[in-house]
Amino acid sequence: MNIVIIGLSITSSWGNGHATTYRSLLKALSARGHEIHFLERDVPYYAQHRDLPNPSFCKVNLYKDLEELKKGHTHLIESADVVIVGSYVPEGVAVGNWVIDSAKGLKAFYDIDTPVTLGKLEKKDYEYITPELIAKYDLYLSFSGGTVLEFLEEKYGSPRAKDLFCSVDPDLYYPNQKEEEYLLGYLGTYSKDRQSTLSKLLFETAWNYPNEKFILAGSQFPDKLHWPTNLNHIDHLPPAEHCNFYNSQRYTINVTRADMIKFGHSPSVRLFEAAACGVPIISDFWEGIDDIFSIEKEILIAKDAKDVACFIEEINESERLALAENAREKVLIHHTSQARAKQLEAHINEVLQPSQ
Template identity: 30%
Template sequence: MTQPASPPMNIAFFASSLVSAYWNGAATYYRGIVRALHARGHRVRFYEPDAFGRQQHRDIDDPPWAEVIVYPGEGDANARRMVEHARGADLVVKASGVGVFDELLEEAVLDLRGPNTRVVFWDVDAPATLDRLAADFADPFHALVPRYDMVLTYGGGDPVVEAYRRFGARDCVPIYNALDPDTHHPVEADPRFAADLGFLGNRLPDREARVDAFFLRAAGLLPERRFLLGGSGWDDKPLPANVRNLGHVYTADHNAFNRSPMAVLNVSRDSMARYGFSPATRVFEAAGSAACLITDAWEGIELFLEPGREVLVARNGEEVAAHVERLDPVRARRIGEAAYRRVLSEHTYAHRAAQLEALLEGRDAARAVEVAA
């Protein structure tokens, strides 16, 4: 166990799900953060509702590094009972996008604040939350933002930080996605996932047009190449003949999915691309598998991976197709291995957990990350 630089904390985490990635793109992020906090001596209780079929599509059992508390996804009294159950924690986290009870929890957790309890709003989709606030000045969350001890986000950089401060946040700090090397790592290629280019992502309204433009457009331009699509919601989507649709890909298969095609694609959602500085979990999953990653262009990519050496960047489907055409297995492997070395040295969840500790203790976050490395 990594020794914490601060006293061990009891942490209550209200979020979508730790045990299921089903319609839950933040699962990898939560697992990485929580597991790294446990490794540093902290105790986490993770409160998640039984909603959206996630408990019926678990991809991990209750882990030894967190206490998972599942509560009914209906009935406000159930959510309020969970909030009361968390009383006495040193740190209470309300994550965005629980999917049910969000407005209730946003307000209720603030009643737990006290001399020995800090309450943090952890935004795993800051662009959506900020757009929500900008669109409705009567939204009750406006009055709540300044009451949180801190706002954390999993992306967004200065644009998101400045926006949250305009809405009254005491402080706003990105805790970026990262790699859990025990979960995502290089494996042998799997024939099930053989392809020239793979893309893994659920079908979402503010992502679909970009998937059309970057992934399906490239497939249409390269009819002789093989393309692989994974994720939920694509079953009734018209696809080119050279695109094979796998449906939901369980977390246990993500390493093989990333490692087996010659390259894999990251396509940001509209809002994430607009704000920039928002590497999706799949960026670090792919790099952790030593995959050759092609990503759509967004501001800030060079803070995480070096374009041309550790990642390939494309502004449209034509550029994606050009990258695929020029790639060969040797170059693809070289890019993937360079990305793997970079994320291991700078972008693991151990680095992120050290950063969080430093923020909470008022220490130098950059120094804490160096120590974690």
């Protein structure tokens, strides 16, 4: 198929999780024979941090504004078999309506922020999608599963809502036998609604283990935060360094945003990346996490620093390694980019060939 995607960013992973999601998925789609164009708004903050300006698996076209997008790329939209508009695309409502009016093939919305989107819709904040536009897209691809899919169809009139979680590229994320330098680590951009839990699980643990080393990689953390002296902070870590980052940790922390906890069934890419690297995961709890990983067999759930300390002190080495291997096995079967590409093809074919 000829697929055109209008997304937030694929060239820069700075301050967003969209780029790694698109890269993983599009690489797998390209390997399966699809031709892909990615259209991205050229904005200064991504232009200054482009860690993949020219992907080998798709053609990237940058545009400066909506007028240039329409003027320069209408032919791509009209000739595509599938056009996908992503969440948080600047002027996303106008872009979406233009796609609906111009595209002759399947028209889809890919929501990499479904819980956030639903929260915004409740407040009538239509930054990049409206209820009317949801009903016009042939397919709503959602980062959240479960009852959210029925909600999108019944409340907002989506003709077809399907889950399409993030995924991991096993060529880039794998155990590499790197020495475990840190007892605990975390990868993620600062979010106010995550910070309380992150402080409990990571910051307090670092204070409780002053002779151990800890690491956090993520941008936009405020200067006023009180950092433990044994917690190393990296402002931005390019995806090419994620594998070594995870492999340098004995355990890795996953913390979930409030909107994602509220709606559930919204796995973070951190879960799949860490698991693919063979690193045991300690996560907060949300509805549906046990559908992704088996608790205590493939993932550990913690409410506070006491829970984390119990895992550190009481789990022996063979149990720790088994936990990591079980999670890795699950991810390599169900959550690789290859598996997600096949899933997307199936969703598209359901629309294009409903009788088959």
